[in-house]
Amino acid sequence: MADIGLAIAPATEGDLDGVMEIEKASFRAPWKMEAFRAELANRYSRFTGVRIEGAGGPLAAFAIYWLVVDEVHIINFAVAPEWRRRGVGRALLAHIIRDGADSGCRLIGLEVRAGNEGAIALYRGFGFSPVSVRPKYYVDNDEDALVMMLELK
Ligand SMILES: CC(C)(COP(=O)(O)OP(=O)(O)OC[C@H]1O[C@@H](n2cnc3c(N)ncnc32)[C@H](O)[C@@H]1OP(=O)(O)O)[C@@H](O)C(=O)NCCC(=O)NCCS
Numbered sequence: 001m002a003d004i005g006l007a008i009a010p011a012t013e014g015d016l017d018g019v020m021e022i023e024k025a026s027f028r029a030p031w032k033m034e035a036f037r038a039e040l041a042n043r044y045s046r047f048t049g050v051r052i053e054g055a056g057g058p059l060a061a062f063a064i065y066w067l068v069v070d071e072v073h074i075i076n077f078a079v080a081p082e083w084r085r086r087g088v089g090r091a092l093l094a095h096i097i098r099d100g101a102d103s104g105c106r107l108i109g110l111e112v113r114a115g116n117e118g119a120i121a122l123y124r125g126f127g128f129s130p131v132s133v134r135p136k137y138y139v140d141n142d143e144d145a146l147v148m149m150l151e152l153k
Helices: 013-026 033-041 088-102 117-125
Strands: 006-010 045-052 061-068 071-079 107-113 129-138 143-151
Touching: 006 088, 013 033, 013 045, 013 061, 013 071, 033 045, 045 088, 061 088, 071 088, 088 107, 088 117, 107 117, 107 129, 117 143
Parallel strands: 071 107
Antiparallel strands: 006 045, 045 061, 061 071, 107 143, 129 143
16 A cells, blocks of 8 residues: 555546646657547546645546446556655556446456566556457557456456
8 A cells, every 4th residue: 555645536637737747757659638638528438646645736647447338448547757666556556446346347457568567567466467468559669568357356
């Protein structure tokens, strides 16, 4: 668990500049602002932000996940570099799993770069298993995607 107080809540338009900063610092092919704005308006999407209690300022992390019928699909997930390895990612993932279970979902899935050892370790820690590989899924460097899934009880 995080050794810091976290507030996890739906993201809003006012969070998008902070989201973009985390996105650019986290991914080699970052999403554009319009893509995030579209997720705020997507009825299947839960766009969730994490704040450090008492720290003020922009978000420390965010996730975007879709709830479609009885499955959750995590489509974006990142923690600001300065807040990594403090349990923020673990707390955010626990929130998503709880939300999925509370919403009646039976499965959570995601794609992760095959070389993203940190994220893979995080997902494995919650019981996610690799179920398939999508070869050369990431067009910027032809990296494979690992598809990972977790069955919810
Ligand atoms: C992957 C990421 C979300 C992890 O967030 P985080 O807040 O640092 O993760 P936590 O501190 O909650 O770590 C939980 C566990 O995950 C594993 N983990 C996280 N980062 C790791 C790393 N860089 N190397 C190895 N294991 C790692 C560890 O098991 C860790 O537990 P520990 O710190 O007790 O050893 C963060 O590094 C990030 O935003 N990376 C860039 C974006 C990204 O790759 N997103 C995932 C896309 S699928």
